[in-house]
Amino acid sequence: MQDGQPQQPQLPGLAPASGPAQDSPVRSVAGAKPQPACSVPDCGEPHYGRGYCRRHWRQANEGKDPGEARRCQHCETALSLTARPDRLFCSRACKNQHYRQAEGGCYRPERLLATRGACSIPDCGRPVHAHGLCQLHENRRVRHGDPLYEAEPRGTLFCSIPDCGGEHLAGGYCRSHYTQQRRHGDPLHAQKVTAEFLKRKAHPLHSQWQTMVSRCTNPRVAGYERYGGRGITVCDSWRENFWAYVVDVGLRVRDTDQLDRIDNDGPYEPGNVAWVSPAENSQKRSSNVLTAEGAAEIRRRRSAGETQEAIAQALGVTPSTVLDVISGRTWNNGDAPDMRIRRRRPRSASAPEAVAGSGRRDPLYDTCAGIKARCLNPRSSNYAAYGGRGIRLHEPWAQSPPAFLEGLKAEIGPRPSPNHSIDRIDNDGHYEPGNLRWATSSEQLLNRRPRPPKA
Numbered sequence: 001m002q003d004g005q006p007q008q009p010q011l012p013g014l015a016p017a018s019g020p021a022q023d024s025p026v027r028s029v030a031g032a033k034p035q036p037a038c039s040v041p042d043c044g045e046p047h048y049g050r051g052y053c054r055r056h057w058r059q060a061n062e063g064k065d066p067g068e069a070r071r072c073q074h075c076e077t078a079l080s081l082t083a084r085p086d087r088l089f090c091s092r093a094c095k096n097q098h099y100r101q102a103e104g105g106c107y108r109p110e111r112l113l114a115t116r117g118a119c120s121i122p123d124c125g126r127p128v129h130a131h132g133l134c135q136l137h138e139n140r141r142v143r144h145g146d147p148l149y150e151a152e153p154r155g156t157l158f159c160s161i162p163d164c165g166g167e168h169l170a171g172g173y174c175r176s177h178y179t180q181q182r183r184h185g186d187p188l189h190a191q192k193v194t195a196e197f198l199k200r201k202a203h204p205l206h207s208q209w210q211t212m213v214s215r216c217t218n219p220r221v222a223g224y225e226r227y228g229g230r231g232i233t234v235c236d237s238w239r240e241n242f243w244a245y246v247v248d249v250g251l252r253v254r255d256t257d258q259l260d261r262i263d264n265d266g267p268y269e270p271g272n273v274a275w276v277s278p279a280e281n282s283q284k285r286s287s288n289v290l291t292a293e294g295a296a297e298i299r300r301r302r303s304a305g306e307t308q309e310a311i312a313q314a315l316g317v318t319p320s321t322v323l324d325v326i327s328g329r330t331w332n333n334g335d336a337p338d339m340r341i342r343r344r345r346p347r348s349a350s351a352p353e354a355v356a357g358s359g360r361r362d363p364l365y366d367t368c369a370g371i372k373a374r375c376l377n378p379r380s381s382n383y384a385a386y387g388g389r390g391i392r393l394h395e396p397w398a399q400s401p402p403a404f405l406e407g408l409k410a411e412i413g414p415r416p417s418p419n420h421s422i423d424r425i426d427n428d429g430h431y432e433p434g435n436l437r438w439a440t441s442s443e444q445l446l447n448r449r450p451r452p453p454k455a
Helices: 054-061 092-102 110-114 135-144 175-184 189-201 206-217 236-240 242-249 278-282 293-304 308-317 319-329 350-360 365-376 395-399 401-412 439-448
Strands: 259-260 273-276 421-424 437-439
Touching: 135 319, 206 236, 206 242, 259 278, 293 308, 308 401, 308 439, 319 365, 319 395, 365 395, 365 401, 365 421, 365 437, 395 401, 401 437, 421 439
Parallel strands: none
Antiparallel strands: 259 273, 421 437
């Protein structure tokens, strides 16, 4: 001890410091004056007094070993070195469990009891929350007017809706029916809506009504640009009430009838719609460029000897449309719209009378249809080798494949065998009487037109 310095008192349980504070580890901070650190190993906290940091200094004053790690009072787990000095437990769960075990199953923190006092209700012992009562008894006083209120025990109640069986929630209903009652004013709202939807969906006009509304109101539906995109709308009474639509339009006369707007640019509303056949409906399409007068003009020009290409260019239609009108597939009754009527070929020829009646089940029907297409239809893949070279089909035979089939049999007779096919005697001539024969595949190879050499 140096002269002029008072001797520091010795605290109980605290060993004298090993030397002056200057001999303890020093923490160096950049830009600041170096400070001595706590002398406890692996502590590193700033010096507070007697060679220790604040936490270890308190442990020394309490008569404990500063170097001993603090432990949880419940599970004896070592606490972190950075834990607060007043921390007693490692977690909240240990804290609650410790007090429950210490106080007989009730959570009575000693600190709150010491500062606030105990609840005024006998045998409660919980800390005071307000008005001399703990939180439990204070809530009962506020809600029921009596801190000692106890709800009467009752059995489990069920929903009052028949055949429900759900547990009662409020108002005599279960959770599901109570929610419907609160939102819609009817506990059976969902069941009524479902029954109404199923009844409406089973109606034969529901799908047509749904399509009509969607293509006029929903931009994501195919065809919206031709209806809602053009300003076509559905009246409010029909859009919101399906049954009003059924009453106004009535039922179909035929199952194939379609709902047509009398004014093609007007809305779907009472007085502007009527049930019509598909042929009549397609005649008023905005995309239709051919009329009955145009079909008659095509037939007149064709009878005068004009070619299909010339007729199509003069009338502004495609050559295939001209071919459909001439062959009778479209506008076959003089006033029918531009609607193709194609019948599907039956898969079997079990009925002999069908062959004689229409020729569609005859094995040569497809052959005749193919010859007609490659001679008259520019869209055919073989048109360039036949119609493109000027090969034509006899005019009476071009009316339809059945007519071609009947004329072929009358000209060259029935097919000798399945190995025979139709061959032109003059390979540069037309499909016409006097230039056709039945030939085998080897005979056709000998009569094939020589191909130009490859470049």
